[in-house]
Amino acid sequence: MTVLAGSDGIHAIRRSLAARRRRVTVILLVALLVAITASLYFGDYPVAPADIVRSLLSPVTGDVNKGVDFIVLSVRLPRTVLAILTGIAFALSGAIFQTLLRNPLASPDIIGISHGASAAAVVCIVVLGISGIGVSLGALAGALATALAIYGLAWRGGVTAYRIVLVGIGMAAIMSAVISYLFTRARLNEVQEALAWLVGSLNAASLNNIIPLAAALAVLTPATIYLVRGLDVMQLGDDAAMALGNRVEWTRLGLILVAVGHAAFATAAVGPVAFVAFVSGPIARFLLAGAGGGFLQSALVGATVMLGSDMVAQHALPATQLPVGVVTGIFGAGFLLWLLAASSREGRVA
């Protein structure tokens, strides 16, 4: 650490950090736009970019070409929109948990929230024989109930990050035990159906699962923007944050509610797609390299990872369509591993 002389130096550093933040945001936005275009373009019937724009605008302009419009608006667009929305929701959920609990491993798919949703869904499929929207509702209820249980059990005149993490892994263990038990007891075809749901897929993309998720995000995202302002102070530790006038307990409860909401609605829509929540935050933090911010960038990374993974899943193997959850792990985690390996400078992982 060098001693910084005068306020000029500090201003210069602030300016360069802000510039870096802007640069990363622009790069991520461009990447997302490229991914969106590609996801509308690729397929058995490629649609030229000009046609994509015309199709997207056709409800307004009245310039209709039925065949192309059907492919773009009814087949590819719902899938793309759902990928973006779930990517954003998973990424924000993971980034909030990782920052709030001050542990890069503390994403909802490790501290029990996803396990709760999965266990509820497997119960619906294997025990109750439900499929379709019922499974989604079950998963939503499971995620919320598990989160509530974790918070309630970690409460002892207030909660601490450490206690939430530990209670969370306890809940995760119980829920995975439930899943494993049902897997060994059920018939193989039911297990296959449950496994397909657990992997997560965008195949069922339609307005039926886009609208609830979009509505949830419309409420949760402004709440996130409002609440994360308190998060920077809480990074200093509970006592310091309290001394600076932050209502730690309320901010934390609010953030947990928002993060759980993101994860729960996204899981209900597409299943517990693995590790989007886990990798988005670290990737964004890596690109930012300590330039502050992180939530907007995490959301952009999440959407891109989801969309990119889905394209790989659809087109990587001829004649086979993989579910997106098979690829997110390889795609997202592979990217994170590459980042970790590529950065050899000190202090890059914060």
Add this chain to the structure above:
Amino acid sequence: MASTVRTYVGNQQRMLGLGLVGLVLIVTTVGFLSVTVGARAIPLAEVWTALTAFDPNSTDHRIVWDLRLPRTLIGLLVGAALGLSGAVLQGATRNPLADTSILGIHAGAAVFVVIGIAVFGIGQLSAYVWLAFMGAGAAMVVVYSIASLGREGATPVKLALVGAALTAALSSVVSAVLLTSPRTLDELRFWQVGSLAGRDMSILIQVWPFLAFGVVLALRTARMLDGLSMGEDVARSLGQNVPLSRGVAGLAAVVLAGAATAAAGPIAFVGLTVPHVARAVTGPNYRWILPYSMLLAPILLLGADVIGRVIAPPGEVQVGIVTAALGAPFFIALVRRRKLAAL
């Protein structure tokens, strides 16, 4: 003043030592229970004659020698290995969530087993042992070499991130295979819950040298972990070689967890939680945490196995399920009641 402190510390040490003796007694008791209890109850006296004067024509004697004894010994060793590896990894990475399941070891083992089943059509437990062991070792080598790239070497955060990322990537591979091959899913769903059933002496003979080596190595890391727990800078200023310490601790954890996973399948809960229980009893000193974890874990594992045998007759519930179903509520209660020592 100094003498009061010394008396206090001395008393505490004596209590912890007594606790250790108590744990050894409980482990022994659970071991005996595991030999006697099961679908066919065998009284202790009969077990004793089976051990001292084996009669090949007696069904009871055959059950003791062929089924119960290997199962009990594997349970004891696997339990000790899981507890120790969890404690060592949490100490070396200073992360309460660090565990062999998160650091890529289980996923590596699972990938190799899945490929063994799906591609080479391997179907015996004894062949899984080597596959799982190779997979665990390969995963840890990858995790460690990626994490140690760069000037600062394998920092705890990088280890944890790389491990979790590799786990993510490998589980994707596993689910891809499982989705396309129902036969593999049918085999793997019984392997991946973690179980002590159906293991015979040949499995024990394959894994025990690794387990013994791992236990010795792990118990020797206590002083290094105590140093690391004060922070890297303090450890270094006390003359400790930090990368070497982490390397030795990592090696011990991999050997133990790899061998345990090879013998009994991936059991996540034990290694993750038992060290926290041990820490709640002993305080932050690894010279006590390690032996306590090593003895508490087999009590949990073998106890859960005994319960799993009798809880759902005529079938059995796999030990991986019972440890989580019984252990997790206990663990949560402990987290609530105690002011846990943070890492």
